[in-house]
Amino acid sequence: MNIAIVGSGPAGCYLADQVLRLVPEAKVDVVDRLPVPFGLVRYGVAPDHQSTKAVSRILDRVLSHKQVNFFGNVDVGRDVTIDNLLDYYDAVVLATGASRDHRLGIPGEDLPGVIGSGEFVAWYNGHPDSSPPLVENVRSAVVIGNGNVAIDVARVLAKTPAELAGSDLSSEITQHLAAQPLESIHIVGRRTGSDVKFTPHELAELGTLQRARAQVLDKSQLSGGAPILETFRKFEPRTDAPVTIDFHFGMTPIAFSGTGRVERARFRCADCTERELAADLVVTCIGYESLACCNESPTNGIFKNDDGKVRDRLFVVGWAKRGPSGVIASSRNDAQVVAQKIAKEVTAKGGSGGESLRNQLVQVGVRFVDHSGWKRINAAEIARAGEQRCRNKFTSRAQMLEAAQDSGAQ
């Protein structure tokens, strides 16, 4: 059985693994638009959380399986279509994630300095398609959202270069962030303190930063028995911290304003009053939606599916299937279900799979990167890391292709 998986994030890699467990003779090709694998593990998970990024070693083991081929730098939609893949393979699986930021749909959202978290974290994680957001003269940053992505953004803004040692945040971005005259970070959500989606461990980490004091000024927000409130209550009062991280609850953003760039964010509060916060940077962390792939268009941010099946021989997994929720391991559970469906429903029709794909890519002149090419990129990034970093990522496709060239790029 020949299976093509579009996307090499956790969902795509876990699916390849699960398919091989259930159908040991299967051949699985994993295609990604980037020359490098692992999706948001590389480009979403915070650069100072290397223990989380370490899951890429497990995913890499899947890609190095002798019956799995990686085709990096192949964009499904531009270089090859889903219909092409359905001609070559017995089944095709979309594991394309959810990469577009949700929008608030309020006035001022397009002002320079207002940016979705997907774009913001792609920038600080060195994604080759990202462009630098306006992060200049930031005294007051407003982070909108009450999930762990909001915490990641606040933490990366607040950390000192010394605290970022050992991460893979580039030294340019580290220096750029350190040069901001940062005084306050406001983390603002519509929910109450009891209803936030932060996990206790990530929230508690904000109370341990060298130069920042995490606090909830309005203590009335902390009454109640929800376990997460205990984490807020444990934030130590400090007077020696030049940066404050203030949590605000029950505030809905209604507009951003400023001359030529964002300067203020306005909110409606739970008691119907309005409140304004100074904002030289606004990062909205309010979720993501899937992008269309060829003729397949998402509905409400995901590809409509029945337990992973989109239509005959076309399946979907991960964030593209269920939306942007859960942790990396959630995609493994997802993959189990979809792999079972594939094992049950798909029959091998004897197509040539990867060989046809390879021929088409060579014909149209796509320089694809195979697994050994990725290994070459990986080794080069680690070799040029320097003392302060665990990796120095290439941030352009050209650099990646050059590093891959000797072994894998065609």
Ligand SMILES: Cc1cc2nc3c(=O)[nH]c(=O)nc-3n(C[C@H](O)[C@H](O)[C@H](O)COP(=O)(O)OP(=O)(O)OC[C@H]3O[C@@H](n4cnc5c(N)ncnc54)[C@H](O)[C@@H]3O)c2cc1C
């Ligand atoms: C900012 C942020 C921080 C996070 N931090 C954590 C964390 O600390 N811990 C945790 O457990 N989870 C974290 N997550 C969640 C985790 O990253 C996701 O659960 C997981 O990555 C979803 O996997 P996926 O494979 O569905 O999508 P993705 O990881 O997005 O992978 C999708 C892949 O598809 C490829 N692709 C897309 N379109 C095409 C196309 N047309 N052709 C070819 N390839 C294509 C992309 O290049 C990408 O490689 C975080 C998420 C974000 C956004």
